[in-house]
Amino acid sequence: MQKLHVRLSVEVKIPDKLFREIVEDNRLPSGGFLDVEVSEIADKIDWDSAKPCLKGWDEGGYIPSSWLEFDVKESGLYETEGE
Numbered sequence: 001m002q003k004l005h006v007r008l009s010v011e012v013k014i015p016d017k018l019f020r021e022i023v024e025d026n027r028l029p030s031g032g033f034l035d036v037e038v039s040e041i042a043d044k045i046d047w048d049s050a051k052p053c054l055k056g057w058d059e060g061g062y063i064p065s066s067w068l069e070f071d072v073k074e075s076g077l078y079e080t081e082g083e
Contacts, residue, residue: 001013002014002077003074004068012047016077022036022041022068026065032065032069033065033068035062035068036063
């Protein structure tokens with residue numbers, strides 16, 4: 001399982017397969033990433049582990065591209081520059 005930092009100050013755990021799907025769908029040809037609208041992936045995430053933190057949350061928000069880039073580097077699933 002990989003960590004994906006969502007701009008709600010909530011950390012959710014997702015399977016490697018979903019992590020790779022999110023990364024590949026939001027990777028730019030230049031090597032950077034797009035911001036990810038949480039509403040576009042909310043139905044793919046099991047929110048049960050985060051529920052105590054999400055009272056009243058409407059599933060809005062986004063994952064900033066810099067956070068996705070950080071999670072990619074931390075995941076160990078991809079080779080990154082400087083390794």
